[in-house]
Amino acid sequence: MTPLIQIDALSKRFRSGGGLLSRPRTMLAVRDVSLSIGKGEVVGVVGESGCGKSTLARLVLRLIEPTTGSITFDGTEVTTLPPAALRQLRRRIAMVFQDPYSSLDPRYTLAQVLAEPYQVQRQKLPAESVAEMLSAVGLPEGLAQSHPHQLSGGQRQRVGIARALAMRPDFVVLDEPTASLDVSIQAQIIALLEDLRDRMGLTYLFISHDLGLVRYFCDRIVVMYLGAVVEVLPEPRAAPRHPYTVALIQSGFVPDPAKRRDLTPLQGEIPSPFALPPGCAFASRCGFASSRCRTETPKLSQDSTHPVACHHPL
Amino acid sequence: MTMPAPIRALRRPTGAIAAGWLLAVIFAALFAPLLTPYAYDVQNLPQAYQPASSAHWLGTDEFGRDLLTRLIYGARTSLSVSATAIAISVACGMTLGAAAAWFGGWLDRVVTMVVDMTWSFPEILIALILVAIIGPGTTGTMIAISVAYLAQFTRLTRAQIMTLKGETFVEAARSLGATNGHILFRHLLPNALAPVLVSAMLATGDAIILEATLGFFGLGAQPPTPSWGGMMSAGSALVFKAPWIIIFPGLAVAITVIAINLYGDALIAALDVRAKVRRTA
Amino acid sequence: MTALLELSEVNVAIGTTALLDRISLRVDKGQILGLVGESGSGKSLTATAAMGLLPLIGGRVTAGTVRFDGQDLAAMTDRQRRALRGRRIGFVSQNPMTALDPVQRIGEQVDVVSRLHLGLSRQAARTRTLDLLTQLRIPEAAAVAESWPHQLSGGMKQRIVIAMALAGDPDLIIADEPTTALDVTVQAQIIQILGALVRDRGLALLLITHDMGVVAQVCDRVTVLYAGRVAEEGPVGPIFAAPAHPYTAALIGCIPQEGMEKGALKGIPGTVPSALAFPSGCRFGPRCARADAACQQVPQLRSRGQGLVACHHAEDGA
Numbered sequence: 001m002t003p004l005i006q007i008d009a010l011s012k013r014f015r016s017g018g019g020l021l022s023r024p025r026t027m028l029a030v031r032d033v034s035l036s037i038g039k040g041e042v043v044g045v046v047g048e049s050g051c052g053k054s055t056l057a058r059l060v061l062r063l064i065e066p067t068t069g070s071i072t073f074d075g076t077e078v079t080t081l082p083p084a085a086l087r088q089l090r091r092r093i094a095m096v097f098q099d100p101y102s103s104l105d106p107r108y109t110l111a112q113v114l115a116e117p118y119q120v121q122r123q124k125l126p127a128e129s130v131a132e133m134l135s136a137v138g139l140p141e142g143l144a145q146s147h148p149h150q151l152s153g154g155q156r157q158r159v160g161i162a163r164a165l166a167m168r169p170d171f172v173v174l175d176e177p178t179a180s181l182d183v184s185i186q187a188q189i190i191a192l193l194e195d196l197r198d199r200m201g202l203t204y205l206f207i208s209h210d211l212g213l214v215r216y217f218c219d220r221i222v223v224m225y226l227g228a229v230v231e232v233l234p235e236p237r238a239a240p241r242h243p244y245t246v247a248l249i250q251s252g253f254v255p256d257p258a259k260r261r262d263l264t265p266l267q268g269e270i271p272s273p274f275a276l277p278p279g280c281a282f283a284s285r286c287g288f289a290s291s292r293c294r295t296e297t298p299k300l301s302q303d304s305t306h307p308v309a310c311h312h313p314l
Numbered sequence: 315m316t317m318p319a320p321i322r323a324l325r326r327p328t329g330a331i332a333a334g335w336l337l338a339v340i341f342a343a344l345f346a347p348l349l350t351p352y353a354y355d356v357q358n359l360p361q362a363y364q365p366a367s368s369a370h371w372l373g374t375d376e377f378g379r380d381l382l383t384r385l386i387y388g389a390r391t392s393l394s395v396s397a398t399a400i401a402i403s404v405a406c407g408m409t410l411g412a413a414a415a416w417f418g419g420w421l422d423r424v425v426t427m428v429v430d431m432t433w434s435f436p437e438i439l440i441a442l443i444l445v446a447i448i449g450p451g452t453t454g455t456m457i458a459i460s461v462a463y464l465a466q467f468t469r470l471t472r473a474q475i476m477t478l479k480g481e482t483f484v485e486a487a488r489s490l491g492a493t494n495g496h497i498l499f500r501h502l503l504p505n506a507l508a509p510v511l512v513s514a515m516l517a518t519g520d521a522i523i524l525e526a527t528l529g530f531f532g533l534g535a536q537p538p539t540p541s542w543g544g545m546m547s548a549g550s551a552l553v554f555k556a557p558w559i560i561i562f563p564g565l566a567v568a569i570t571v572i573a574i575n576l577y578g579d580a581l582i583a584a585l586d587v588r589a590k591v592r593r594t595a
Numbered sequence: 596m597t598a599l600l601e602l603s604e605v606n607v608a609i610g611t612t613a614l615l616d617r618i619s620l621r622v623d624k625g626q627i628l629g630l631v632g633e634s635g636s637g638k639s640l641t642a643t644a645a646m647g648l649l650p651l652i653g654g655r656v657t658a659g660t661v662r663f664d665g666q667d668l669a670a671m672t673d674r675q676r677r678a679l680r681g682r683r684i685g686f687v688s689q690n691p692m693t694a695l696d697p698v699q700r701i702g703e704q705v706d707v708v709s710r711l712h713l714g715l716s717r718q719a720a721r722t723r724t725l726d727l728l729t730q731l732r733i734p735e736a737a738a739v740a741e742s743w744p745h746q747l748s749g750g751m752k753q754r755i756v757i758a759m760a761l762a763g764d765p766d767l768i769i770a771d772e773p774t775t776a777l778d779v780t781v782q783a784q785i786i787q788i789l790g791a792l793v794r795d796r797g798l799a800l801l802l803i804t805h806d807m808g809v810v811a812q813v814c815d816r817v818t819v820l821y822a823g824r825v826a827e828e829g830p831v832g833p834i835f836a837a838p839a840h841p842y843t844a845a846l847i848g849c850i851p852q853e854g855m856e857k858g859a860l861k862g863i864p865g866t867v868p869s870a871l872a873f874p875s876g877c878r879f880g881p882r883c884a885r886a887d888a889a890c891q892q893v894p895q896l897r898s899r900g901q902g903l904v905a906c907h908h909a910e911d912g913a
Contacts, residue, residue: 048778049749061489083493090491102482105501120492152866163486182633183805187849187862194858209779212808216851216860237853251783253808255850257831260812263790265783269748 003036010069027273029055031227044218051224094164098176100156104148111144117166133162154185226281241313322584329580332573343389352380355538384540391541396521399459407467415475437462474506519574605659629814635867636820647676682712685760687770691752695744702740708762727758750781822878829902839909
């Protein structure tokens with residue numbers, strides 16, 4: 001079965017600084033990432049600061065242009081699409097953003113926010129659709145004339161979700177949609193996303209730093225470190241094989257004092273992406289690192305069920 | 315439904331009084347022919363240098379013309395020249411600034427360079443140079459003032475657009491498939507407008523002073539068209555003989571500009587209140 | 596034994612709005628108390644009250660007492676309260692990115708605390724600073740002391756903030772969401788450091804957080820706040836094993852856990868009420884599955900096991 005999304009060897013280089021007298025520094029925010037997502041799947045991407053997950057999310061929608069690599073959506077190559085075709089494509093791929101506070105134009109009413117996708121796609125707004133969209137995400141219709149600043153964070157995020165689903169897309173990229181919300185609201189939003197996925201047959205790419213949440217919500221989990229994929233867990237309960245994944249799991253605290261651990265947290269700091277050490281980027285913090293790890297960059301293994309990028313997988 | 319900011323600005327007493335004065339001046343300027351019993355350009359030499367009286371509320375000038383009449387017609391000149399100049403400046407400045415911020419690259423570099431160079435000159439100097447080239451008169455003054463303030467609006471708009479460009483709602487609009495035009499005209503410019511308009515209002519006050527300055531040097535409206543600056547120029551030679559000739563136009567400029575600034579302050583405060591974030595416990 | 600920090604039935608208001616209602620808690624030496632709640636629960640405000648800093652935000656204690664080491668904060672002079680802060684109470688704030696002065700070197704920022712509160716000379720203060728940095732496992736302490744805040748990562752900055760809190764040799768540390776802004780692996784490091792400080796130095800720690808996982812991992816006792824009131828309080832083990840208050844149970848249930856079936860995560864319906872419109876009676880009532888007519892009465896804190904709970908329908912646990 002052909003995957004809905006196929007990402008091959010995707011890389012993104014960023015340039016920073018550089019003036020009259022100094023050369024700009026470059027860094028690879030996303031390094032040679034390959035991934036396929038099947039229809040109806042919920043794929044999670046997890047990692048810490050600088051791992052490139054947010055950049056990856058934006059590359060998939062072509063909000064940022066990749067430096068190299070390809071992205072195929074339902075058979076169509078996304079990276080070379082002309083503007084008009086890209087606009088058509090954006091009906092089928094949508095994004096929900098992390099910050100509910102800044103993802104809505106403060107001057108717009110909710111009705112205007114929800115009408116915008118139709119406006120942009122030059123389609124007539126069907127009657128009652130604003131009311132329908134609001135109730136589909138659990139918001140009262142009476143809010144249609146309100147402005148974002150009158151709503152709570154959870155309510156704004158629901159509007160963001162409604163906007164993303166306005167054109168009934170097939171694929172939704174969710175960039176840490178619950179990171180700035182309280183835990184009880186986060187759970188509400190996750191329940192809403194599960195419900196919408198079942199009702200509308202959606203495929204999700206779910207970006208998060210919260211491994212516990214990703215293990216609950218997602219079918220497959222991609223673990224990223226400093227721009228590269230280090231492991232893809234075929235199912236949430238699969239035993240991790242990369243030392244970084246193990247560290248991530250052990251760093252999460254379970255709300256059960258009976259399961260308290262003797263903390264031996266990962267030592268050291270994440271290296272700067274502008275000055276990546278040679279070999280495996282994780283070697284400086286890895287308890288199992290050998291000399292090979294410090295010279296040769298591990299590639300994602302060929303095993304398609306549980307790929308790992310490590311010279312000494314567990 | 316909360317009132318728009320310009321109305322809420324009237325809640326503060328200084329804002330209300332200032333707005334009152336400005337409306338009076340605008341009203342007088344608009345209905346000048348109906349309000350003034352005298353003509354502003356008819357000389358009446360036997361009546362020259364008269365102090366305030368029941369016939370002439372503010373006295374007469376060196377040609378016997380009623381000062382109040384000339385003051386009101388002068389308001390026309392001052393306001394129309396300044397306001398038009400600033401309006402043109404805002405329109406051009408916003409266009410240039412938005413283009414520079416949106417397209418970036420060489421356009422941005424060129425615009426920034428020109429703005430920075432212009433910024434280092436005082437407005438009066440730019441205005442004088444331009445009037446020297448174009449020639450005196452209201453048109454010359456208007457163009458000179460427009461250009462003198464162009465840098466300010468270009469810079470301000472550019473800064474606003476640069477900040478707004480990075481906002482998540484702009485990214486969200488792009489993810490929906492919005493074109494550059496849609497984002498510029500539906501999101502960026504509307505959000506950038508408020509601070510630019512407030513700045514424009516305050517700049518109008520500056521422009522009135524600039525216009526009066528040019529008029530003082532005889533570079534503004536040419537006689538017999540009255541302008542506050544021109545009247546002050548004529549009155550400067552007569553300070554001891556007929557001080558009212560310079561005092562009243564001077565007061566008119568000062569009070570009007572102060573009123574603009576006070577109302578501007580009230581407006582900024584009214585805009586801020588809306589944007590204030592409530593502290594969480 | 597006198598508690599090091601004790602709040603008894605404290606009411607706090609800002610302007611005319613009452614925000615905290617009858618908050619009681621105590622922290623003893625060698626103990627970690629977790630103060631848990633979501634936004635609008637009043638947890639940060641409680642910390643502000645504990646340090647006597649309410650006037651800074653236009654607030655005041657309208658009832659109850661705040662006692663540090665037996666002494667009532669309200670009965671002290673301003674000077675006495677200032678002598679407490681930094682010297683006997685150390686504070687670790689939420690955002691390490693903004694907690695440090697960007698135009699002062701790290702070393703100076705830590706030095707000034709010991710110079711001010713312990714009267715150390717410049718030399719002695721610097722020695723103490725380097726000592727603290729090393730204890731907090733900051734590599735190359737001397738080099739770090741000479742650097743600027745922007746050159747350090749978030750995790751390092753937070754360790755510096757902890758060093759500043761420790762520099763005055765305090766008995767109590769108040770940490771307000773010290774790891775919220777940090778990466779998960781860095782969070783683990785910081786929590787481990789804080790736990791070790793309590794064990795090794797016999798400090799008391801008031802740890803404010805919204806994360807029940809952190810509470811389970813490192814706290815001895817926990818106080819759960821909802822909309823300005825204490826919902827439940829007690830030792831961590833029994834509270835997690837059998838939460839008496841429906842909010843506590845719901846809060847724990849909102850965290851995705853091992854073994855949870857898909858669809859089990861539901862959240863708590865509704866939103867936290869604003870201080871301008873607190874419901875009458877039990878403030879959690881409108882969102883509670885167990886609510887009924889009895890909940891129109893404000894529930895009082897009553898004892899249950901080794902802790903307290905304020906609910907008419909509390910589960911009767913061990």
